[in-house]
Amino acid sequence: MMLNRKYRTKILFATLLLTFFATGCTNESTTETIVGDSASATKDPTKLDAFYIAFSPGSDETERTFSWHTPKTNKEGFVELRLLDEEGNVLSTEIFEATVADTQSGYSTHEASVSGLEPNQFYTYRFGDGYRAWSESYSFRTQEAWDGAFNLLFFGDPQIGAGDGTQIDADGWDKTVTVATEMFPDTDFLVSAGDQVNIANNLNQYDGYFFPEELTFYPIMTLIGNHDYTPFADYFNPPNETGLGADDAGSDFYFTYGNTLFIALNTQRNNIEEHREAMELAVAENPEATHRIVLMHKSIYSSADHARDEDVLAFRDGLVPVFDELDIDVALMGHDHVYVRTYQIKGDAVVEEIAYDEAGAAVDPEGTLYLTGNSASDSKYYDMQDSSVYERYAAVALQLEEPTFMNVEVTDDSLTFTTYKTADQSVVDAYSIVKVDSGE
Numbered sequence: 001m002m003l004n005r006k007y008r009t010k011i012l013f014a015t016l017l018l019t020f021f022a023t024g025c026t027n028e029s030t031t032e033t034i035v036g037d038s039a040s041a042t043k044d045p046t047k048l049d050a051f052y053i054a055f056s057p058g059s060d061e062t063e064r065t066f067s068w069h070t071p072k073t074n075k076e077g078f079v080e081l082r083l084l085d086e087e088g089n090v091l092s093t094e095i096f097e098a099t100v101a102d103t104q105s106g107y108s109t110h111e112a113s114v115s116g117l118e119p120n121q122f123y124t125y126r127f128g129d130g131y132r133a134w135s136e137s138y139s140f141r142t143q144e145a146w147d148g149a150f151n152l153l154f155f156g157d158p159q160i161g162a163g164d165g166t167q168i169d170a171d172g173w174d175k176t177v178t179v180a181t182e183m184f185p186d187t188d189f190l191v192s193a194g195d196q197v198n199i200a201n202n203l204n205q206y207d208g209y210f211f212p213e214e215l216t217f218y219p220i221m222t223l224i225g226n227h228d229y230t231p232f233a234d235y236f237n238p239p240n241e242t243g244l245g246a247d248d249a250g251s252d253f254y255f256t257y258g259n260t261l262f263i264a265l266n267t268q269r270n271n272i273e274e275h276r277e278a279m280e281l282a283v284a285e286n287p288e289a290t291h292r293i294v295l296m297h298k299s300i301y302s303s304a305d306h307a308r309d310e311d312v313l314a315f316r317d318g319l320v321p322v323f324d325e326l327d328i329d330v331a332l333m334g335h336d337h338v339y340v341r342t343y344q345i346k347g348d349a350v351v352e353e354i355a356y357d358e359a360g361a362a363v364d365p366e367g368t369l370y371l372t373g374n375s376a377s378d379s380k381y382y383d384m385q386d387s388s389v390y391e392r393y394a395a396v397a398l399q400l401e402e403p404t405f406m407n408v409e410v411t412d413d414s415l416t417f418t419t420y421k422t423a424d425q426s427v428v429d430a431y432s433i434v435k436v437d438s439g440e
Helices: 011-020 167-181 204-210 272-285 310-327
Strands: 051-057 064-071 078-084 092-097 099-102 107-114 122-128 140-143 152-156 187-194 220-222 255-259 261-264 292-296 329-336 341-343 369-373 394-398 404-410 413-420 426-433
Touching: 051 140, 051 220, 064 122, 078 107, 092 107, 107 310, 152 167, 167 187, 167 204, 167 272, 167 404, 261 272, 272 310, 292 310, 341 426
Parallel strands: 152 187, 187 220, 261 292, 292 329, 329 369
Antiparallel strands: 051 064, 064 107, 078 092, 078 122, 099 107, 122 140, 152 404, 255 261, 341 369, 341 394, 404 413, 413 426
C-alpha cells in the first residue's frame, strides 16, 4: 500500500531549518515526513504510527485543525503544540485533546483543533496516544501579519488514481504543490477543489494524495468531491460545520482569514435552501468581512464534459440568485478538469458595464466571478464542449492538458487571481478586482 518515497531536500525546508535551528534543536524533526506508512503498526511502544495527516485552516487565522489515522485504538489521543524561538528553543507547550472513531481496514481516525496561534511564529506539532507514544514532529510557521493581506494557493482536482497510475499521479501532484509553494513560500494556506482521490475507499490513492511533504507545513482546506465524498469525514476535519447541506461526508462550513470570509458548499447535496441558510449564517456571523469567497467542487460555469450536467444546471439556477443577494465576490470550483474564468455574472447574465483601472483591474464590479481550476496532478482532463455551450459566459476557457495551479492574492481592497502552468511557471491567465468603496 505504501508508495515509494524518494528522499528529497526541499529548498523551502532547508531555508527554514537554517533560519530557525541555527543552534540546533535536539528533539524536533522537520525535514522528511513519511506519509502513508500504514502497512503495519509500529513495534516501538514509544513511537506512534500516525499517517494520513490532514493539517488544515481553522475557523480563523488563530486556529488550525488536524485529522490523522493510527492503527485501531480506543485511545482518543492528543496534539502537542510547541512554540519555538528563532534559535529553536521551546518557549511554550500546549496539549489539545482529540476524538477517536473507527474507520476502514482496522484503523482509527482522530480529530483535534489547536487555537491561540500568533502571527510570525514558528511551531512544531506531534500526535500522542495520551500515554507514552508520540509521532514524529512536524512544523509550520504563521505569517507576519493578519491585517487583511495574504495569499492562498488553489488547486483543481488532484484525483489520484484517475491517470496512468497512483504513483505517477502522486508524483504529478507532488510536483505541482512543490512548484507552487516554492514560487509562493509565504502563502498562508492551500485549497484543494475536491476529488482528492479517484476511488473513495482506496487507501493507496490516499497515500498518493498525502504524498507531498508540504502538506504537513502548509495547511490545506479540502472540499468534498463526488469521487471521495463517502469517507471524506474520516480524513478531513473542516471548521464551523453548519449541519446544513449535510450527508455522510460532512456539511457546508465556513472560516475566515484576515478580511475574507470563505464559505464551502457540499455539492453532493442539492438542497438549495439549506445551502442558502448556511451562506446566510456565515455572512451574519462575519458582517465585517471585506471579501466573500465561495468554495465548491462542482463548477456551475464551465466548458468541458460536466458543463451541461443536470445537477450542475440545477445548482446554477438555484445558487446564482443567492450569490447575487449575498454579494459573493468569487466562486472557486473544480470538477470539470478544465480552466474557465467567466465574465462578471449577475442574474445568470454577463455584466456589460465594468470600469477598469490603469492596471486592467475591474473596479467595483457588479456580480460574481466564477473560476474553475484544471487538474493539479495531470491525472485526468475532459474534452471541451462546443463553444456554443460556454461562449456567452466564459471570458477564458482553456484545455491545456497539463497541470496548473492558481495563486490568489488578497489585500484590504483587492483580489487577484493568477493561474500558472506547473511545467514552466508561465502565466495562463490573470484577473483582478479592486474595491474602491471597500472601506466605506
